């Protein structure tokens with residue numbers, strides 16, 4: 001945040017405000033951690049609501065304050081009422097309004113001050129204050145900086161736990177290239193507020209149902225390698241989901257297994273979403289392989305260089321065939 005922005009932010013919060021915090025749809029730990037950290041930070045002196053476009057994985061229910069999150073999809077009237085009273089809206093962990101799905105039009109038509117805090121490349125220009133830095137490991141790391149520049153003394157165990165969870169989730173526990181010495185320093189400072197590092201790891205990674213292990217088995221078994229290319233892909237069909245009682249968040253991390261193979265630079269997961277009539281795609285990569293450019297060019301998506309998402313309206317089989325042809329073309333044009 002530059003000095004001019006900081007001045008406007010400090011002025012904005014010099015009196016009691018009615019604040020709404022919005023994560024992207026199907027929010028992950030970074031998006032919810034950012035919302036909840038700001039929720040705890042602001043709530044002593046302001047009216048604050050978190051509105052998620054839709055449900056999130058119950059794995060994240062351990063985050064302090066999560067029971068107060070409103071879900072727009074389930075509680076439209078209450079959420080729209082909260083919007084009418086709001087004077088400040090934060091959008092967290094997304095760079096384009098369409099990632100707030102059903103909430104996008106409420107955000108764009110509202111006359112409130114909008115503040116974006118986000119770490120994705122090429123942010124859209126919808127906010128009054130855009131705090132964007134694609135070099136940051138996570139939105140949570142940015143929220144930590146934001147809070148420190150306003151009033152660091154307010155950080156407590158709850159705020160620290162929310163921020164730490166988002167940082168470890170988005171950096172793969174301080175492993176991904178986005179991890180800087182400053183990210184580790186922030187992690188270290190958060191631990192001084194009593195964050196329980198082991199418990200957070202257990203809640204995030206070792207807290208699933210037995211059937212989720214079986215689903216992982218089938219996803220791993222379905223992996224295919226594209227001959228002659230450093231690419232593997234797998235899929236989870238609607239049937240796999242029904243057989244294994246699929247719940248939101250169950251497939252989180254599956255795609256990364258593809259990158260455990262020597263020489264593989266890109267791994268892709270296709271998930272059949274019968275109820276939405278589409279295939280949700282997760283892309284992961286290493287080194288110079290930029291999946292965000294591929295995702296936006298071929299699958300209406302985007303994200304980070306090494307972690308992106310997209311969608312396809314074709315059948316699963318047609319999507320896989322299109323993918324094999326598109327990625328072959330993309331690699332031939334950009335990497336050979």
Ligand code: 5GP
Nearest residue numbers: 281282283300301302303304307308309310
């Ligand atoms: P995931 O594979 O975990 O769903 O998504 C990985 C990353 O890709 C997310 O953190 C987000 O930055 C981005 N992403 C996922 N889905 C979409 C999408 O539909 N559109 C865009 N633009 N980005 C997405």
Ligand code: MN
Nearest residue numbers: 030093139170
């Ligand atoms: Mn993030």
